[in-house]
Amino acid sequence: MLQSPPTPMPRIQVRGLAIQAGGRLVQQGLDFDVQAGEVLVIMGASGCGKSTLLRHLVGLQRPVAGTVRIDGDDLHAGSAAAQAARRRRFGVMFQAGALWSAMSLGRNLMLPLQLFTGLDDAECARRARYKLALVGLDGAFDLAPAALSGGMRKRAALARALVLDPTLLLLDEPGAGLDPANTARLDELVLNLRHHLGTTVVMVTHEIASIFAVADRALFLDDHAMTMTALGPPRDLLHSGPPAVRAFLQRGTGP
Numbered sequence: 001m002l003q004s005p006p007t008p009m010p011r012i013q014v015r016g017l018a019i020q021a022g023g024r025l026v027q028q029g030l031d032f033d034v035q036a037g038e039v040l041v042i043m044g045a046s047g048c049g050k051s052t053l054l055r056h057l058v059g060l061q062r063p064v065a066g067t068v069r070i071d072g073d074d075l076h077a078g079s080a081a082a083q084a085a086r087r088r089r090f091g092v093m094f095q096a097g098a099l100w101s102a103m104s105l106g107r108n109l110m111l112p113l114q115l116f117t118g119l120d121d122a123e124c125a126r127r128a129r130y131k132l133a134l135v136g137l138d139g140a141f142d143l144a145p146a147a148l149s150g151g152m153r154k155r156a157a158l159a160r161a162l163v164l165d166p167t168l169l170l171l172d173e174p175g176a177g178l179d180p181a182n183t184a185r186l187d188e189l190v191l192n193l194r195h196h197l198g199t200t201v202v203m204v205t206h207e208i209a210s211i212f213a214v215a216d217r218a219l220f221l222d223d224h225a226m227t228m229t230a231l232g233p234p235r236d237l238l239h240s241g242p243p244a245v246r247a248f249l250q251r252g253t254g255p
């Protein structure tokens with residue numbers, strides 16, 4: 001008898017998740033998987049809980065109910081050391097994209113390597129330079145963060161998120177505040193990472209062009225229903241998703 005091939009274990013598995021922000025329930029009943037090498041976009045109206053969900057996916061907040069598993073392991077199970085080791089699988093870039101202002105860009109990138117890898121300074125510097133080159137910031141190693149433009153700062157924050165070679169990358173509005181050309185450049189970087197390194201990416205974004213450019217699938221968080229109301233390839237959702245999701249996606253596809 002023919003057997004169907006085994007289903008690969010998802011990188012991220014979310015089951016029955018309920019999340020709070022500021023003591024208020026913002027989303028519940030969230031169920032989804034993110035497969036290895038997939039780019040999943042989280043979308044929805046402002047304030048629906050996208051950033052809060054991202055914080056739960058990296059274990060910075062504990063769920064009110066339900067579980068988040070990374071490579072099969074519950075994010076909150078085990079010792080504090082085991083949880084911290086699990087979190088190191090992530091590269092994370094939050095909205096502020098914060099860099100330490102008192103350190104050069106290069107030193108900002110070297111810091112996580114020095115803290116977590118035991119590599120010598122010369123090797124840390126070599127890896128920092130490589131990641132800066134990857135985001136088009138070759139030669140910016142000695143610059144102060146204050147000397148960077150908004151677009152450069154975003155790319156620098158992405159480089160820092162990548163410095164420990166994460167196989168899971170979580171990005172909160174990487175294009176916020178950028179012009180369309182720079183947003184498109186970041187989208188291209190994300191797709192290159194997936195293509196060359198097989199990185200799994202979860203990205204929160206409002207930018208419709210980015211959703212269509214990068215997402216294999218998009219997840220819609222509805223602020224009224226307080227749960228996810230759609231999950232699928234953005235083009236499918238644009239044509240046959242629920243009305244609120246079609247309206248959301250149509251904002252960027254008009255004449």
Ligand SMILES: Nc1ncnc2c1ncn2[C@@H]1O[C@H](COP(=O)(O)OP(=O)(O)OP(=O)(O)O)[C@@H](O)[C@H]1O
Pocket residue numbers: 021022023026044045046047048049050051052053
């Ligand atoms: N620390 C907090 N204290 C009080 N309320 C909070 C806190 N953090 C978030 N909230 C509220 O919880 C809700 C969800 O916030 P969250 O930042 O996750 O939404 P979002 O969908 O990412 O929004 P945006 O698209 O505007 O960034 C919002 O109504 C927000 O005002």
